[in-house]
Amino acid sequence: MRGTPTSRGQSFIARDHRYVYLGGSVIALVGLSLWYSAPSPYSFLPAGSVPGTALAAVCYFFLVVSTLALLVKWTHWSSYGETILKRPALVRLSRYLSYLDAAAAALLALDRFVLKLAYVVHAAVHAESNPTGTLSSMVYMAYNQRSLFVTGVWTTVQLALAGTAIAFVLALLMVFLRIQEPDKRNNDFVKLIKIVANKFARFYIFVIRGTPMMVQSLIFYYAIFNLFKRTGMSVTEINRVWSLFISGLVTVSLNSTAYLAEVLRGGILAVDAGQMEAARSLGMTHWQAMRRVVFPQAIKNSLPAIGNEFIINIKDSSVLCVLGVSDLMFMTRSVAGIYYKGTECYLIAATVYLFLTYLSSLLLKAITGRMTAPDNTKRRQGNQTVDLGLPSSN
Amino acid sequence: MTNDPIIKIEQLEKSFGDLHVLKGINLEIDRGEVVCIIGASGSGKSTLLRCINLLEEADSGHIWFDGQDLMDLKVDLNALRQKIGMVFQGFNLFNNKSVLDNCTLAPMTVRHIPRAQAEETAIRHLKAVGLEDFIHADSRRLSGGQKQRVAIARALCMEPEIMLFDEPTSALDPEIVGEVLDVMKRLAQEGMTMVVVTHEMAFAKEVSDRVVFMDRGVILEQGSPREVFGNPKESRTREFLSRYLEDKMA
Numbered sequence: 001m002r003g004t005p006t007s008r009g010q011s012f013i014a015r016d017h018r019y020v021y022l023g024g025s026v027i028a029l030v031g032l033s034l035w036y037s038a039p040s041p042y043s044f045l046p047a048g049s050v051p052g053t054a055l056a057a058v059c060y061f062f063l064v065v066s067t068l069a070l071l072v073k074w075t076h077w078s079s080y081g082e083t084i085l086k087r088p089a090l091v092r093l094s095r096y097l098s099y100l101d102a103a104a105a106a107l108l109a110l111d112r113f114v115l116k117l118a119y120v121v122h123a124a125v126h127a128e129s130n131p132t133g134t135l136s137s138m139v140y141m142a143y144n145q146r147s148l149f150v151t152g153v154w155t156t157v158q159l160a161l162a163g164t165a166i167a168f169v170l171a172l173l174m175v176f177l178r179i180q181e182p183d184k185r186n187n188d189f190v191k192l193i194k195i196v197a198n199k200f201a202r203f204y205i206f207v208i209r210g211t212p213m214m215v216q217s218l219i220f221y222y223a224i225f226n227l228f229k230r231t232g233m234s235v236t237e238i239n240r241v242w243s244l245f246i247s248g249l250v251t252v253s254l255n256s257t258a259y260l261a262e263v264l265r266g267g268i269l270a271v272d273a274g275q276m277e278a279a280r281s282l283g284m285t286h287w288q289a290m291r292r293v294v295f296p297q298a299i300k301n302s303l304p305a306i307g308n309e310f311i312i313n314i315k316d317s318s319v320l321c322v323l324g325v326s327d328l329m330f331m332t333r334s335v336a337g338i339y340y341k342g343t344e345c346y347l348i349a350a351t352v353y354l355f356l357t358y359l360s361s362l363l364l365k366a367i368t369g370r371m372t373a374p375d376n377t378k379r380r381q382g383n384q385t386v387d388l389g390l391p392s393s394n
Numbered sequence: 395m396t397n398d399p400i401i402k403i404e405q406l407e408k409s410f411g412d413l414h415v416l417k418g419i420n421l422e423i424d425r426g427e428v429v430c431i432i433g434a435s436g437s438g439k440s441t442l443l444r445c446i447n448l449l450e451e452a453d454s455g456h457i458w459f460d461g462q463d464l465m466d467l468k469v470d471l472n473a474l475r476q477k478i479g480m481v482f483q484g485f486n487l488f489n490n491k492s493v494l495d496n497c498t499l500a501p502m503t504v505r506h507i508p509r510a511q512a513e514e515t516a517i518r519h520l521k522a523v524g525l526e527d528f529i530h531a532d533s534r535r536l537s538g539g540q541k542q543r544v545a546i547a548r549a550l551c552m553e554p555e556i557m558l559f560d561e562p563t564s565a566l567d568p569e570i571v572g573e574v575l576d577v578m579k580r581l582a583q584e585g586m587t588m589v590v591v592t593h594e595m596a597f598a599k600e601v602s603d604r605v606v607f608m609d610r611g612v613i614l615e616q617g618s619p620r621e622v623f624g625n626p627k628e629s630r631t632r633e634f635l636s637r638y639l640e641d642k643m644a
Contacts, residue, residue, distance in 0.1 A: 184451055185467050277449055278486035278545075282500035282552055283476035292499060296490045 021066040024098035028059035028066075031105030034112040035059070040119040045111040052111075055104040062101040065094065130339055137344045138351075145335045152331030153352060155245065159320070159327060160313040163252030164260075168306065170253065171260035177201040178265055201261065208258035214319040217251040221323055224250075248325035252317055260309055267302035268294060303371060307364035311357050318353075328352060398461065400425045400556055400587055401446060406455035408441055415441045416452065417611035423556070428588045430598035430619075433608035434634060439591040440483075442608070443558050446589070447478040460555075476504060479549030483561040485541040487533040487548070493520065494529045497548045505552070512551070519547040523577050539570035543577055556587040563594055595638060599623055607631045 035056045039045070045052035069085055076083050084090060124131055124139035131137050142149060178201035180194040208216070224247065228238040271294050279289030318329035328349060336345035399422040408416040415438045423429055431439045444450040446457060448464060448471055457464040459474060488496050497516035501507045507515075520529055523543040528536060533544060542562055549557060559578065563571040575597050582588055582601050592598055598605055598619060605622040607615045607630075615628045626632045 185471065272484075272486070274482060274484050274486035275488060278480075278482060278488070279500070281447055281449065281475055281478070281480035281482075282549070283472045283474075283504045284500055285472050288503050292503060293488050293490065300490070 020095055020098050021069050024062050024101045025066045027098075027102050027105045028062045031059045031101075031108045032056060032063075034105075034108045037112050039112065040116040042115040042119045043111050044115075045108070052108075055108055058100055058104040059108075062097060065097065069094075130341065134344055134347070137339075137341060138348050141335055141339055141341065141345060142348050145331075145338070148331045148335055149328070149348070149352070151326060152328035153356070155326050156314060156317055156328040157356070159245075159248055159252050159317040159325070160310055163249055163256055163317070164306075164310040164313050166249070166253040167256030167260050167309070170257040171264055174201050174204065174257055174261035175264040175268070178205070178261055179268060205258045205261060208255055209262075212319070213251060213255045213316055214322055216255055217248060217320050217323050220251050220254070221247040244323050244325045248317070248320040248323060248327070251320065252313055255316075256309055256313060259312075260306065263302050263305040263309065264298060266305070267298035267300075270301045271297045300371070303368040304364075307361075307368060310364070311360050314356050314360060315353060399423055399458075400460060401589075402456075402458040403442075403446075404456040404458075406442070406445060406452050406457065408438075408445060408450060408452045415611055416445070419455070419611075419613060421606065421613060421616075423587065423589060425555075425587055426585050427604065428582045428586075428590070428602045429604045429606060430602040431589065431591045431606045431608055432593070432595070432598060432634075437608040438611045439608050440560050443480075443560050443589060443591050446558060447475050447480055449480075472504065476500075476552050477555045479552060479554035479557040481542070481545050481549055481557065481559045481562045483564050485538070485545050485565070487536075487541050487544055489534050491533060492529075493525065493531050493533050493536070493544050496533055496544060497551045500548070501551050516547070516551050519550045520544070522550075522580075523547045524573075537570065538566045539573045542566065542574045546574075546577055546581070550581075556589070557581065559588065559590040559592070561591050561593065563592070593638075595623070595635075607634070609634070 035052065039047055045055070072083055072085055073080050080086065085094075120133070120136055121139050124136040125143045127136070127140050130140050177197040180197045182191040182194045186194065221242075221244075224242055225238060228242055229235075233241075275293050275297065276289050279293045280286070284292070317325075317327055320327055321330035321333060324330060332345050332349040335348075336342050339345070401421070401423040403419055403421040406416050406419040407414075419438075419442055421442075431442065433439050441450055445452045446459075446464075452465065455465065459478070462469060462474070464474065487493075488499065491499060494513060494516055497520065498509065498512040501512040501515065502509060517526070517529060520526055523546055525540060525543055525547070528540060528544075533541065536544065546557075546562075562578070563574050566574065571594065575594060578588070578590070578597070579601050590598070590602070600619075602619055604616060605619050606613055607622060607626075607628070609630050615622060615626065615631050622631065623635065626635060
């Protein structure tokens with residue numbers, strides 16, 4: 001089927017009849033299973049109530065109709081199209097019936113799922129002690145230790161945001177070193193500098209990408225701590241300058257630099273070599289061509305992968321909890337220690353991480369989408385070429 | 395201005411690994427001359443052209459431009475390339491720039507010409523190639539023929555002394571080859587020195603002062619279009635031209 005996703009959805013709902021009985025039956029079964037689940041104190045459709053029973057009856061009725069339709073289909077497999085069920089009036093009627101079925105199921109879902117959830121949350125928030133149910137316990141701990149979790153989330157977001165931003169700047173420098181290649185026309189000194197720069201960048205990327213960030217964080221922390229110590233600073237002074245957060249941020253930044261440098265290098269390699277040749281043929285230096293022509297395109301190419309690195313940093317900054325950086329993971333471990341409830345606490349952490357990464361991916365999609373789309377004036381100019389009837393290559 | 399050739403190539407050799415592409419090329423190009431280089435694919439035409447502005451480094455031999463030996467490693471490449479315009483088969487317009495910015499980037503960054511003046515020059519050249527309506531267009535959204543005309547205007551904005559064309563129409567649909575060739579013809583009439591690697595035999599016949607036939611890394615034959623097309627001396631040239639005509643007929 002062609003068309004945009006929205007138009008496809010519209011035509012599926014309005015015209016496509018193939019899945020009405022099947023889809024409606026699934027909805028009816030879900031509605032019925034909710035009806036037979038235990039109601040909550042918030043319920044407006046208690047078990048046995050007249051409106052609730054009526055909604056359940058709608059679901060039952062739809063199931064019966066669907067079963068009859070199935071039987072007709074079975075018995076008239078090849079001539080189903082000619083049966084009474086394919087008359088336009090009946091087709092339309094069955095569709096309206098399916099809407100009624102969906103509305104009934106939706107009301108049951110509101111009563112037995114949404115309101116039940118609201119009750120569980122309300123009860124857990126006001127509970128005197130940690131409840132036994134998994135969800136209740138998660139809500140209870142998340143609510144009662146909210147200040148710890150909020151601090152943790154804030155630290156994690158700071159680490160990921162600042163870490164990726166610093167890494168991006170460092171990666172620009174690193175990839176600049178990485179792409180240096182000695183040229184026949186360079187003098188020996190320039191050749192040497194270029195070789196050293198290239199080898200340094202390769203070595204840095206090799207080491208950073210080849211070791212776990214957890215190990216890196218410990219090495220950075222202790223190594224720099226000891227360096228400060230050698231200058232004769234007291235531990236309190238060192239802790240002020242070289243705090244756990246700072247050392248965590250340095251770890252994330254330096255780690256991400258290696259990955260982002262490779263991302264940017266990929267972006268540069270993806271720019272057609274002809275762009276560089278054209279710039280050089282006009283007399284631009286290698287650096288001018290890089291800065292004005294190749295880099296802007298390379299960064300545009302790399303935007304999705306840079307966003308991805310940010311999302312990775314949200315998750316991977318969790319390893320910094322071994323240092324004691326008060327990120328979301330560290331805070332979660334603290335809460336787990338308080339209540340002695342591992343599963344529930346780490347489920348909270350997982351939920352929050354999932355929410356953060358999902359939110360970030362939505363934001364990044366919106367941002368990179370805008371940055372990579374050509375603006376309107378240019379699009380109008382582009383259409384002009386089509387209006388003139390000239391064929392377009394590329 | 396002297397009467398010396400603007401470009402003099404002597405015993406130029408170039409290999410890519412085991413592939414010996416240029417096997418001792420000797421060629422002189424005079425000021426104001428239009429030279430078309432023809433030959434089969436892989437005969438080294440494009441490599442020769444790319445060696446002239448050092449997009450490829452030749453292995454040995456000499457290339458004199460204005461009396462300056464380009465094979466001398468101390469030569470200022472960037473200053474030199476400003477005087478040699480190049481037009482590519484794949485257009486290579488800067489994808490991140492508008493048509494106007496494509497034309498003003500090099501004059502502004504390399505020659506430090508103020509924007510207003512650079513834009514004035516660019517608009518003049520864009521008008522000359524018939525693209526005044528597309529000055530602010532996104533260069534990616536032009537047709538192939540338009541792109542190539544922008545590429546020519548872009549090269550002209552640097553006010554080069556010679557223009558190199560590397561199969562400028564090979565990537566174009568047959569029906570829009572003409573719009574690019576027309577621009578090149580006009581450029582030739584204005585007295586621009588041009589070296590054109592091409593498969594457009596009609597263009598070579600009509601516009602060039604001299605046709606150079608390359609085969610397997612050597613210049614096999616050269617002369618006026620009348621000599622080379624009318625009465626080729628070498629059997630390889632005859633073979634190439636007849637095969638070419640057959641292809642045209644087919």
